[in-house]
Amino acid sequence: MASGEWVGKVSSWLVIGVALLVLTTVLLNALGINEVARWQDKVLLLGDAITINSVTEMQWHLFGLLTLLGGTYALHHDTHVRVDLVYHGLSQRNRAIIDVLGHLIFLLPFCVLIAWLSRHFVEMSFVSHEQSNYGGLTDRWIIKAALPLGLLFLAVNALGQVLENIAFLLDPTQFPDRLEKAHAG
Amino acid sequence: MLDEYGLPILMVVALLVTLFTGYPVAFLLGGLGIVFAFIGGINLAFLGTVSSRIFGGVIENWLMIAIPLFVFMGLMLEKSGVARNLLLTLQRLFGRVHGGLAISVALLGIVMAASTGIIGASVVMLGLLALPVMLKQNYKPEVACGIIAASGTLGILIPPSIMLVLMGSIMQISVGALFKAALVPGLLLGALYVLYLTIIGKLRPDWAPLPDENAEDVDTTPLAAALARDLLGPVILIAAVLGSIMAGIATPTEAAAIGAAGSMLLALFARTLNLGTLRDVMRDTSRTSAMILFVVVGATCFSVVFKRLGGDIMIEEMITGTGLGPYGLLLLVMGLIFFLGFFLEWIEISFVVLPLLVPVIAKLDFGLGLSSQAILVWFAVLVAVNLQTSFLTPPFGYALFYLKGITHGEISIGMIYRSIIPFVLLQVLGLILCILFPSLVLWLPGMTGSG
Amino acid sequence: DGPKSMDVASTFATTNFLGAGAKHLAEQIDITTGGAVKLRVHEPGDLVPPFEVFNSVSSGAVDAGWDWIGYWAGTVPVTNLYGALPFGPTPDAFMSWMWAGDGTKLLQSAYDQYNVHVLPCFISPQETGGWYNKEINSVEDFKGLRMRISGLGAKVLSKLGASTQLIPGNEIYLALERGRIDATEFSIPQVDQAMGFNEIAKYYYFPGWHQSASWFSFIVNKDVWDKYSDERKAQMETACRSTLQWSMAGAAEKQVQIIDELKAKGVEVRRFPDPVLKALRSTWDEVRAEEEKANPRFKEAYESLMKYVDLNDQWYKLQELPRD
Ligand code: NA
Ligand code: NA
Secondary structure (H helix, E strand, O other), X not given: OOHHHHHHXXXXXXXXXXXXXXXXXXXXXHOOOXXXXXXXXXXXXXXXXXXXXXXXXXXXXXXXXXXXHHHHHHHHOOOOOOOOOOHHHOOHHHHHHHHHHHHHHHHHHHHHHHHHHOHHHHHHHHHOOOOOOOOOOOOOHHHHHHHXXXXXXXXXXXXXXXXXXXXXXXXXXXXXXXXXXXXXX | OOOOOHHHHHHHHXXXXXXXXXXXXXXXXXXXXXXXXXXXXXXXXXXXXXHHHHHHHHHOOHHHHHHHHHHHHHHHHHHOOHHHHHHHHHHHHOOOOOOHHHHHHHHHHHHHHHHOOOHHHHHHXXXXXXXXXXXXXXXXXXXHHHHHHHHHHHHHOOOOOHHHHHHHHHHOOOHXXXXXXXXXXXXXXXXXXXXXXXXXXXXXXXXXXXXXXXXXXXXXXXXXXXXXXXXXXXXXXXXXXXXXXXXXXXXXXXXXXXXXXXXXXXXXXXXXXXXXXXXXXXHHHHHHHHHHHHHHHHXXXXXXXXXXXXXXXXXXXXXXXXXXXXXXXXXXXXXXXXXXXXXXXXXXXXXXXXXXXXXXXXXXXXXXXOOHHHHHHHHHXXXXXXXXXXXXXXXXXXXXHHHHHHOOOOOOHHHHHXXXXXXXXXXXXXXXXXXXXXXXXXXOOOOOOOO | OOOOEEEEEEOOOOOOHHHHHHHHHHHHHHHHOOOOOEEEEEOOOOOOOHHHHHXXXXXXXXXXXXXXXXXXXXXXXXXXXXXXXXXXXXHHHHHHHXXXXXXXXXXXXXXXXXXXXXEEEEEEOOOOOEEEOOOOOOHHXXXXXXXXXXXXXXXXXXXXXXXEEOOOHHHHHHHHHHOOOOEEOOOOHHHHHHHOHHHOXXXXXXXXXXXXXXXXXXXXXXXXXXXXXXXXXXXXXXXXXXXXXXXXXXXXXXXXXXXXXXXXXXOEEEEOOHHHHHHHHHHHHHHHHHXXXXXXXXXXXXXXXXXXHHXXXXXXXXXXXXXX
């Protein structure tokens, strides 16, 4: 099983996490509670306290991971939106050609280049100990680093599809599933 | 113009051409941005803005959290059968009227519009709820898709609305006044949809068939009992979502989580919630919301490069270079926004076009005896009604993409494109009514001037 | 001799006073450089989202930015002092420290490692104490108060038992209208009025204890800045000083006119009772002590500022005349 597939399955549970965190914020707000806990030594991400703002910020931290990893998961299930007026009627062979070219010309350069150019953005966050100005989470670099890593993960999985599609184009008989689909469709 | 703005024009053409290869839109947008950055000789460092834009526009954008939550709610209601029962029973309310089911969908869309302003979420949720039921009942797919996409986009016009808040801050006009001003036009569009569906039901009953009375699974429970059984839960759920916003317990974004939790409770009561369902809903939610959000990720790269290559100046020159009178200019601007809506997103349009127009429009005298504030409010709502169409107009309409994304290949994008034509025309009709009768907009905020 | 035009990412819409400063600076630079340097001011989000401006100027992705200095406190904590210093000096005293004292030098030294050159070109009058839907009669009323406020002022209020939180700009209006929050601070009356807060909040409190003056700046990527000749740099600095003067001229008068308009619309203008202000002051002293301990750069800047303000005060005390 491709890595994007099982990682996606696992990361999909983050939805529940996001929902629970939002409900926690609503509850804390209704009760007028700001600080949930405070302690002495700083720990990763949480700093030295949990406040309503840590909970709020944790929502979009999880949401960000869910989205980035979900993008790769959707790639494996081919659920990214296609304008399929033409694609719809194409043979499996032609579809494979379009996907190989598309990945090589569009997806891979986009992911790799943007990931590469994110260096400064992550580095600066790390060097400056960037953190919330609302008394929320610390170590903003973690979620910032997730962006280039997420894009690279997508690129690696897309590269896997490129190789698979090339293999299919060279020797379709090795892929009985796809041929059947083509005949059925 | 062609030599000066060759690259931005070429970029749009390249997008149109490559879209039709069927390669995923999200990656196409991102990739074209990179390709044109190289063609245009944009320095590499500038593309660093794309990481910032993805981070600020998607990951750190708290408002986007509502998308997976509403998608979860929709999927949970669908997979647990709650949604299906609700719609079928609602339809029985309309008795044996052709188009009754579609009208139910439109009404549900209006209610959702009043609870949220997130297009992706409401289109996806309505689509998940209603499309399978409508198709099973042999609705013409064009009618089914059209009403779902159209009523799903009402959320951006009917308050509360993120778009109006943003417009208020760009144009420096009161958000409260904008909310009041947009309500009547929003409901007007909803009413036009219902009217259209009623006419369809009369003229082309085969497009909107009645449920099969002889079907095995036909519901024989008395209507009152069915209503109590199927309507009560969802009504409480919608009331909880809306009510938590009204009562000040939650922001619209947070209300989405209340909806998600509530949908699980409903499924639990319906005895259809188990670990398998939960797991499926979660996986589907993850892929569906990533599908929506990756279009935003790609688009943010495309648009920053488009602007860098002079695309925004090109648009600016198109507006300011004419010598038209007030109504002429208004029509030109409306036409331009409609046209831009084919390719750009409302956020881009609002930010590019509105700041250019505010000083010009505020000074125009339409002979209506309105203050410049009232004219701006009227204008903002006209733009907002107009921008509704941008979600629906191909090739680049978010509502269409979202709808396509959840149909898993049962419905072709061509069919979806055809489906929205009548609804776009209805929106244009609504826009014309608001231009001809400014009091539709200005009556509620009490801004109808002296004339 | 440096690029002929610079892209400037603004953190505020240029249609409001705060963002209009960028437009004004652009005009001034056009004049002082005789058209040799043009600024192209971009609306917030046009190039990068507002909170990413500093980072993008630092990396060189964007040439320059127009910002409220306090936005970068998550990255450069000392900017809290320039953006929103509770119980700080008045705008004119702050201005002297920035341009005649060490203010700009200290800020620049904090920005050096990020490769950003800073020109503080705009100061807004004191902000207001904020929009409230609950009365504040005693310091007890802060307990459980849900308020949108950030930075050092938020630390003070949260010590007093308030739930200070972040609500994104676009959702403040709704959150306050529906009562999801009880209060919000925003900006000066001129800007607040345009947000329509008067329609949804009962009380408009003064004084803005959490922010006595607040600075806005023109930041430029250092590699870009260093390409300009000394003459060009001086011309741009002149334009910056002229913009600063423009921002200060008439600012206070304008706010009072707007407050009168707001009153006519039914807004109740209130003042925090003196015991409440005293309690805020003493809590601020605690917060400041913690801040100084955690952040030496802040301590250095704060001491330098206060020494300067003290001299300033002494002078005005010597010169004090009876007013009526
Ligand atoms: Na809405
Ligand atoms: Na469109």
